[in-house]
Amino acid sequence: MKSSAKLILLHPSLHKQAGSGAGASHRIWVLVVFSFFASAFALAVITTRETISTSATATASSAAPKSPLPKPIFDALLHYAAATTANSSTASRMSSGELSSISAVLRRCSAPCNFLVFGLTHETLLWNSLNHNGRTVFVDESAYFVAKTEEKHPEIEAYDVQFTTKVSDLYGLLEHSKQQIRNECRPVQNLLFSDCKLAINDLPNHIYEVGWDVILVDGPRGFFPSAPGRMPAIYTAGVLARSKRGGGDETHVFVHEIDREAERVSSEEFLCSENLEESVGSLGHFVVEKMDVNSFEFCSNSSSLSPSSYTDD
Known part of the structure; x- marks a missing residue:
């Protein structure tokens, strides 16, 4: 394939010498553009697979039950x-x-x-x-x-x-x-x-x-x-x-x-x-x-506190 391509680009038809340069140039650009999009597509597929794989691993890790200390x-x-x-x-x-x-x-x-x-x-x-x-x-x-x-x-x-x-x-x-x-x-x-x-x-x-x-x-x-x-x-x-x-x-x-x-x-x-x-x-x-939001007593039997002196003991 590579040798055929070189023959086409380097030996244009004798009947179209005047436009051969433009035609060859056009074919080169088509090939370049096609190669670019093909590479981009391949890269996107690889990246997507890696992302999906990483995401799946992370999801599996987060979903796994957390065990207590042995x-x-x-x-x-x-x-x-x-x-x-x-x-x-x-x-x-x-x-x-x-x-x-x-x-x-x-x-x-x-x-x-x-x-x-x-x-x-x-x-x-x-x-x-x-x-x-x-x-x-x-x-x-x-x-x-x-x-x-x-x-x-x-x-x-x-x-x-x-x-x-x-x-x-x-x-x-x-x-x-x-x-x-x-x-x-x-x-x-x-x-x-x-x-x-x-x-x-x-x-x-x-x-x-x-x-x-x-x-x-x-x-x-x-x-x-x-x-x-x-x-x-x-x-x-x-x-x-x-x-x-x-x-x-x-x-x-x-x-x-x-x-x-x-x-x-x-x-x-x-x-x-x-x-x-x-x-x-x-x-x-x-x-x-836990208590109901309308509860207003901490204890069932409220304590009646009286102050006493506090010492440093």
């Missing part, structure tokens, strides 16, 4: 975390029993599990690992600590919150919530638009759209009167649980250091004694059910 790995992580805690003199770290209580719920939680944690602590990496293939989000009072944690561990999703509350204002804040229980401080609402003094309303919008299965309150600081206290985190956990979106009608809420006054009283007010599943060490485990 039990031996889960148990190993928990074992070494408990051993580290046992050898530590830091009081704020969780005990082996407290770690086991939370991990047991995470293990039962069908993947993917949505886990919200207030406080970046010694256990942060453990929680993120145990909730394998689930979504774990951390909220902390320190923007610096959040930035450093994400820089060192890019897999961690964390946000900082500026708290305006104080532990010393505990009973004033509770009184405000009672006065606004049918308005800004109601138990079922979108916290993003709430002006309740106890509501955490400045997280990214998408955080309020998640149906949280497990919530752990282990921050912010609450061991001295001018500390922010965990009242807003406990109130927010109670509202998120009662306003839960997505699958499941229950939310497991854990409150660490519940033996302190602010944590104990706030938990009784917003998580409720009737919802207390168990107490392990200084950890309270509540199971809070």
